[in-house]
Amino acid sequence: MIAVFKKYITEKVTLTEQEWTLIQSVCIERKLRKQQYLLQEGDVWHYNAFITKGCLRRYRIDDKGVEHILQFSVENWWAGDRDSLINGTPSKYSIDAIEDSVVILIRKEDFDMLVNRIPEFRNLVNIILEKSLIASQERIHDAISLTAEEKYLGFVERYPGLSNRVPRRMLASYLGVTPETLSRVRQVVMKK
Amino acid sequence: MIAVFKKYITEKVTLTEQEWTLIQSVCIERKLRKQQYLLQEGDVWHYNAFITKGCLRRYRIDDKGVEHILQFSVENWWAGDRDSLINGTPSKYSIDAIEDSVVILIRKEDFDMLVNRIPEFRNLVNIILEKSLIASQERIHDAISLTAEEKYLGFVERYPGLSNRVPRRMLASYLGVTPETLSRVRQVVMKK
DNA sequence: CGATTCTTTGAAAACAGTCAATCTGTGTGG
C-alpha cells in the first residue's frame, strides 16, 4: 500500500530516488479494522498519518456523551491531531476507522527530518497546511451561515463520494445536526 | 508603528540587524479609518497584513445580504485572505477596519523572499499557520457543538478583551446567531 | 442637538432537537 503514498508524493513533487528511499525508510504501515482506534482521547499523538486505503474520522465527545466529528479522512489524505503533536499535550480527539483501512505513519522526529532534508517535501507540507486552513475557513463559514438543508447540500456537493460512504449519523454529527434532522432534510431534498 | 512589528518579531525569533533591515525594507505601513476597506470582495489579495493598531474584520455577505464574520484581527495578529493570495482568485471576503487602525503590508513576492532568505522567519510563519489551523478546528468544534449561550461564553473566555471591543451585532455575526439572540443570551448570562 | 445606527424587547413563526416507536438492513450464530 506504500505505492499509493509514492504515487501521491511523486504526483506532487519531483524527488530523487534517494529522497524517496529516505521517505520510505521512515514510513510505518498499519492496518486498521473498522471501529479500531488510531488515537484515543487523552493520549499524546506522535505521528503524521497518511491514509492509503479506507476512511477515518476524528471526533470529540461532549459532556452529554454526544460525538462531534471534526474530520473525515479517506485515501490520499492526512489524519492526526496537530494540537497534540505540536504541543505534546493529551489529545482532545479520538480517531478511529469507519472502514477497514491502511495508514502510513511517520513519527514526528522523522517527519521533521524529512522536512529539513528535502526542500520539496517541505513545500508540499506547507501547501497541505495552507489548503487545510482554507478548507477550515470554508467550513466555519458554512457552520455559522447555513441552514441544516444547505449544510447537507453543501457537503454532498463538496464531497460527492463521501456522502454515501459514511453512515448518516456520522454525517449528521459532522454537519452539527441530529440524525433525525438530517433524515428529514434528506426527505425534503429528495422531493425536489 | 513599525516598532510594534519589530517587537513582535524579535520576541518570537532572533534576527541579525541585517535581517531586520531586510524585513523592514519591504514593509508598507497603511492607516485605515474606521469602516475603511482593506480588501473588497471580488478583488485579488496580494499581501500579508500585520496589525499594529486597531481591529479588523474579515467577512462575507450572503444572498440575503447578511454579513458573516470569519475573523477579527487586533494588534499583533495577521489579516488577509489566504485563498485569494495563494490561488490568485478574486476574494470571497471583505476586510475592513472596525476601529481606526494601522497595518503593515508585505507584498506576496516580498514575503516569499523573506521566507526563503530568513530561516527563522520561515519557522515563525509556519508556527502561525499551525496555530491558525488549530484555532480553526476549535472554532468548528464550537460551531457544531455548542448552543448560542455556550458559544457566547466560550468567546468571552477565549477572547476576554474582544467581547467588549467589537459591536454586539458583529459578535453575533461571528458566533453565527442573530443580534436578537445574542442580546437575549446575554440577559440570561447576566442574571447568573 | 438631530439623525442614524445599534441594541434591546416582545410576540409569533420557523426551525431544529428530543423522545419514543417503527422500519430497515447487516452480520452472526445456530
Place this chain on the structure above:
DNA sequence: CCACACAGATTGACTGTTTTCAAAGAATCG
C-alpha cells in the same frame, strides 16, 4: 442458509430554541 439480534435510519408527536418582524430605547456621530 436461515432466523434472529442489533444497530442504524426513519417517522411522528412534542418541546425548546432560535429566527423573524416590528417597535421602542440607547448610544454614537456629525
